[in-house]
Amino acid sequence: MNNASKLATDVEQPAKSTFSKSLFWLGSAQVLGRIVRLASSIILARLLTPEVFGQVAIILACFELICTPTRRITSAALIKMDDDSLFASLPNANRTNWIAAITAFVAMSLLSWPLAFFNQDSTLIAPMILMATSYLLLPFGMLYAAINLRANNMRRVGRAILWQTITDGILTAILALSGLGIWAIILPKVLVIFVWIAIHRYHNPLFQTESLAKPAPTKSRLAWSITRMLRFGSQVGLSDLSIALRQNIDYLLVGYFLGIEALGIYFFAFNTSLGISLGIIQSYGTALYSHLCNNKSNKRSGQARDKNEAELQKRYAHSLKLILKITIPVIALQSILAPIYLPFVYGSHWIEAGALPVFILLCLSGLVRPIGEATSQLLISIGENKLNLSFNLGFTLLLAITISICSQWGLTAVALGILVIHLIAMPTFNLYIHHFILSSRKGAKQDQLKGFSQEVHHDA
Secondary structure, eight states: OHHHHHHHHHHHHHHHHHHHHHHHHHHHHHHHHHHHHHHHHHHHHHHSOHHHHHHHHHHHHHHHHHHHHHHTTTHHHHHHSOHHHHHHHHHHHHHHHHHHHHHHHHHHHHHHHHHHHHHTOGGGHHHHHHHHGGGGTTHHHHHHHHHHHHTTOHHHHHHHHHHHHHHHHHHHHHHHHTTOTTHHHHHHHHHHHHHHHHHHHTTOHHHHHHHOOOOOOOHHHHHHHHHHHHHHHHHHHHHHHHHHHHHHHHHHHHHHHHOHHHHHHHHHHHHHHHHHHHHHHHHHHHHHHHHHHOOOOOOOSHHHHHHHHHHHHHHHHHHHHHHHHHHHHHHHHHHHHHHHHHHHHHOHHHHHTTHHHHHHHHHHHTTTHHHHHHHHHHHHHTTOHHHHHHHHHHHHHHHHHHHHHHGGGOHHHHHHHHHHHHHHHHHHHHHHIIIIIIHHHHHHHHHHHHHHHHHHHHHO
């Protein structure tokens, strides 16, 4: 028993070390990038009006909602494939990426017209169409990014995030000081896609994969691989869309109920309060999915599957403890120091506009957001995409109802409602997954093994 425990510990420690390194590279990239973005946000906060911030919030929310279903439409499946299936699926994955990108470009371009009419602001059309062109650039790097994630090369992924964010921040600051207004925010977000593409393509293993002389796969195997990739990718895309809807529904509803100026104040408070912590949480989600899918065992025995299941739960628990140890001190420090540094750094006019209580309440909601991110990635990794989708849609509905009711009393009430619903829903969902879903999976496997043993005994 001691030798078995020692062996399990020896296997577990490298996995923990790999995840810690992955989180370090991605998290440090996000934090360093956010520091640069902080400087540009200070300039923006002092030069731009709440109305401009409101316009930007609408454009970025629409971009995120349309982009999210396409972001992992092929990569989620490619990360889980073996080498042969990966090689066979690359051409069709590339075609799928292009179809998704063109569809997204057309959808956002067409959406700009009714959105401008609804908000009675025709100046939204041109920036939205420009922002939509970034979709057409993404396929040049999507396969390469998927290969880096599959190889757990988080140093490369983190470098792409870092330099993309730094370039975005510097360009935004320069253009804002040049007096370009809303274009100072939108134009850099399109240009930095080239940085992301260049870093992911540089010395990428995909070049080696494409040059390997392998026999062509059979038509049946190729069709099966494509079908599996699209089915899994579409399920993950819908789950990601539900998360994006959950994360952006507040912008749409605040703008609808309270107007563009109130939305600008909310957008400012949200990004300044949760900017760093959300960056870390997003990096955590990216690293966690690859970490949970990084299973080197190909054994098919029931004992091997049980060990894999136990290892997956250990990885999940360790990763969640690690991210909470990082985010809780950051969020607590932000909340405590907010009354001091918010007017000093961004200007007293944001305090006069009522941003301080909104800032603090939204910041506190970040305490439990890592739990929701971790649970979603766990469900996707074990194939429970429908449950993940149901949770996110249900939570989005609760959030929409909460915001709709609280908006009757202003922005502070909206932020308080968002805090309360997060504090209740995220831990509850996590407990439900552990006590019902994971336990039922373990029980089902034990019953299956018991039935198999009885059949063997009966045959003997």
